[in-house]
Amino acid sequence: MPSLSFTSNLTRHVDCPDAEFDASSVAQLFDLYFTRWPGVRNYVLDDQGAVRNHVIVVVDGHGLNDRRHLRDSLSSDSEVFVFQALSGG
Amino acid sequence: MADRLLVGTRKGLFRIERQTSGQWDIVHSWFLGDPVTAVLADNAGAKLHAALDLGHFGVKMHRSTDNGDSWSEIGAPAYPEKPDGVEDKDPFRGLEIPWNTQMIWSLEAGTADEIWCGVIPGGLFRSTDDGDSWRFIDALWNDPRRKQWMGGGYDFAGIHSILVDPRDPAHATVGVSVGGVWTTRDSGHHWELIGTGLRSDYMPPDKAGDPLTQDPHRIVQCNSNPDRLWMQHHNGIFVSDNGGRQWRELSDVTPSSFGFAVVVHPSDADTAWFIPATKDEQRFPVDARLVVSRTRDGGHSFESLRRGLPASPAYDLVYRHALDIDSDGERLAFGSTTGSLWISEDQGDHWQSVSHHLPPVNCVRFEN
Numbered sequence: 001m002p003s004l005s006f007t008s009n010l011t012r013h014v015d016c017p018d019a020e021f022d023a024s025s026v027a028q029l030f031d032l033y034f035t036r037w038p039g040v041r042n043y044v045l046d047d048q049g050a051v052r053n054h055v056i057v058v059v060d061g062h063g064l065n066d067r068r069h070l071r072d073s074l075s076s077d078s079e080v081f082v083f084q085a086l087s088g089g
Numbered sequence: 090m091a092d093r094l095l096v097g098t099r100k101g102l103f104r105i106e107r108q109t110s111g112q113w114d115i116v117h118s119w120f121l122g123d124p125v126t127a128v129l130a131d132n133a134g135a136k137l138h139a140a141l142d143l144g145h146f147g148v149k150m151h152r153s154t155d156n157g158d159s160w161s162e163i164g165a166p167a168y169p170e171k172p173d174g175v176e177d178k179d180p181f182r183g184l185e186i187p188w189n190t191q192m193i194w195s196l197e198a199g200t201a202d203e204i205w206c207g208v209i210p211g212g213l214f215r216s217t218d219d220g221d222s223w224r225f226i227d228a229l230w231n232d233p234r235r236k237q238w239m240g241g242g243y244d245f246a247g248i249h250s251i252l253v254d255p256r257d258p259a260h261a262t263v264g265v266s267v268g269g270v271w272t273t274r275d276s277g278h279h280w281e282l283i284g285t286g287l288r289s290d291y292m293p294p295d296k297a298g299d300p301l302t303q304d305p306h307r308i309v310q311c312n313s314n315p316d317r318l319w320m321q322h323h324n325g326i327f328v329s330d331n332g333g334r335q336w337r338e339l340s341d342v343t344p345s346s347f348g349f350a351v352v353v354h355p356s357d358a359d360t361a362w363f364i365p366a367t368k369d370e371q372r373f374p375v376d377a378r379l380v381v382s383r384t385r386d387g388g389h390s391f392e393s394l395r396r397g398l399p400a401s402p403a404y405d406l407v408y409r410h411a412l413d414i415d416s417d418g419e420r421l422a423f424g425s426t427t428g429s430l431w432i433s434e435d436q437g438d439h440w441q442s443v444s445h446h447l448p449p450v451n452c453v454r455f456e457n
Binding site for chain 1: 143144145146147149162165167168169170171187188189190
């Protein structure tokens with residue numbers, strides 16, 4: 001199943017353990033994760049549901065293409081990482 | 090009189106407490122490393138609210154119900170979903186205005202468990218359950234004139250001053266940089282743009298008197314005479330005797346009528362304090378001499394208070410929320426962008442240095 005991991009910088013603020021979910025897109029993966037850990041959502045996504053301006057999502061080694069709607073597709077062994085961008089201070 | 094002060098800084102929240110010796114010391118720190126942009130201390134109980142700007146990870150709200158012994162994250166005010174096809178751009182620069190809370194700029198208490206919250210980029214929120222949930226004040230946001238607001242200091246407009254009328258908590262007046270003064274009589278369902286007599290030199294002459302183009306840096310209200318408002322405006326100092334409908338400019342204020350912060354005595358509407366700076370691009374004390382300006386006669390005259398403030402060159406700038414007065418009107422405190430903090434116990438006649446080594450100070454608030 002696709003996996004989701006977070007930068008350790010985020011664990012300082014909110015509990016966000018690594019997890020795996022049966023998901024075919026990043027949007028679905030995030031939805032499932034935020035259903036389980038709802039407090040993480042607004043650390044990663046902004047008020048409109050887009051990826052925050054200074055957050056980076058890496059999907060299988062590449063930057064997320066659709067930062068607004070998260071429609072990038074996933075394979076069964078995809079690895080998704082959420083990092084803090086070096087921009088933004 | 091208040092013996093405790095909260096100081097929100099770029100690197101955390103601090104509590105300053107008066108010792109039996111009369112010295113004020115740092116006694117607590119919270120959220121170290123994180124910017125604290127606004128704080129609220131419940132005058133009636135043990136509740137504290139702190140607004141954090143985590144940068145990468147957004148704006149967060151934390152609340153303590155035990156005077157700071159413990160804190161919990163609560164919901165942060167968030168914008169509604171932006172409808173498809175809505176164009177919302179800065180009127181002069183053409184930048185898309187984000188429907189995202191970028192910074193919490195003001196927190197004010199109303200009735201029990203009621204909190205108002207003003208944010209950048211120009212949103213206003215109200216909670217009636219002590220911050221557990223927030224209602225977006227869409228009547229103000231959807232007013233077509235809101236789209237004429239523009240950034241003042243920050244990229245986008247923001248609400249920095251919220252005055253809740255102590256006679257009628259449904260009557261609230263807000264100050265917008267840059268967007269003027271707005272008032273509601275029904276807790277935010279309907280709004281009126283007010284502010285005759287204000288002047289904006291940074292606009293073309295035919296727009297200078299337009300209430301919509303005004304840049305109030307900070308507006309405060311006298312608790313015992315709520316119709317008396319004081320304003321530190323980008324173009325000077327203004328005073329109103331009818332709740333902000335009409336303003337009178339005070340000219341020839343020395344050393345400068347430029348600045349950001351103002352407080353008014355809670356029971357003497359004629360007494361107010363300002364912290365002047367060189368206008369307006371330079372923004373440090375006039376001649377590098379830090380003073381506090383005080384009027385005791387409704388603005389007819391001002392005196393410069395400097396006892397206890399640096400005699401040597403000082404380049405401290407005081408942000409709009411970084412000056413406060415306690416509920417008795419005796420004690421004042423202010424903090425600066427260079428991490429200095431001073432307290433006075435005699436209405437500004439004498440100042441005590443608390444620290445010169447804090448992070449840049451965003452806001453100070455007495456725990457009355």
